[in-house]
Amino acid sequence: MSNVVLWIIQGLLAALFAFTGSAKLIVPREKLEKRMHWAASWPRWRIRLLGLTEGAGAVGLVVPELSGVAPGLTPVAALCLAILMVGGVSTHRRIGEPFLPAVVVGSLCLLVVVGRLMSPTGRSSGSHRISDEDTGRRSSWVAVGGGSP
Numbered sequence: 001m002s003n004v005v006l007w008i009i010q011g012l013l014a015a016l017f018a019f020t021g022s023a024k025l026i027v028p029r030e031k032l033e034k035r036m037h038w039a040a041s042w043p044r045w046r047i048r049l050l051g052l053t054e055g056a057g058a059v060g061l062v063v064p065e066l067s068g069v070a071p072g073l074t075p076v077a078a079l080c081l082a083i084l085m086v087g088g089v090s091t092h093r094r095i096g097e098p099f100l101p102a103v104v105v106g107s108l109c110l111l112v113v114v115g116r117l118m119s120p121t122g123r124s125s126g127s128h129r130i131s132d133e134d135t136g137r138r139s140s141w142v143a144v145g146g147g148s149p
Contacts, residue, residue, distance in 0.1 A: 001115040009108055009115075010061045010074070016105065017058035017081065024051025038091050050084075057081040061112065075116040082109035 024032065024047050032039040032047065039047055060077025064070045085106030092099035 014058040014061040021054030078112035
């Protein structure tokens with residue numbers, strides 16, 4: 001899968017989780033209940049914890065990969081969000097609401113997990129050196145033992 005496609009998916013997922021997570025942290029429960037019917041049966045602390053988790057997941061989808069610091073955390077964050085979406089599917093099914101959006105979001109999270117773990121370098125590829133394929137020439141740090149540059 002293309003690195004650009006993965007970044008687009010990660011960016012969209014991060015925006016989605018940042019938006020929904022911040023709403024769960026900021027918006028009063030009474031207002032949340034109008035759009036998120038499950039919120040009526042949850043205590044406020046649990047809704048806030050879910051919002052905090054979604055916000056942390058949004059950061060984890062982008063920051064490690066973008067900064068190059070611990071990029072292996074990106075697929076971990078995506079996997080955690082996919083697991084969260086399993087809970088979302090279960091909750092929506094239990095109260096008789098459509099659960100397909102949670103299935104789609106969870107599937108996209110799993111796509112990020114697989115895409116980042118299957119990168120050619122064996123780790124996430126957001127901050128990698130430009131490869132020989134990108135430049136069309138052979139780098140001296142890659143060609144150990146001679147050969148033409």
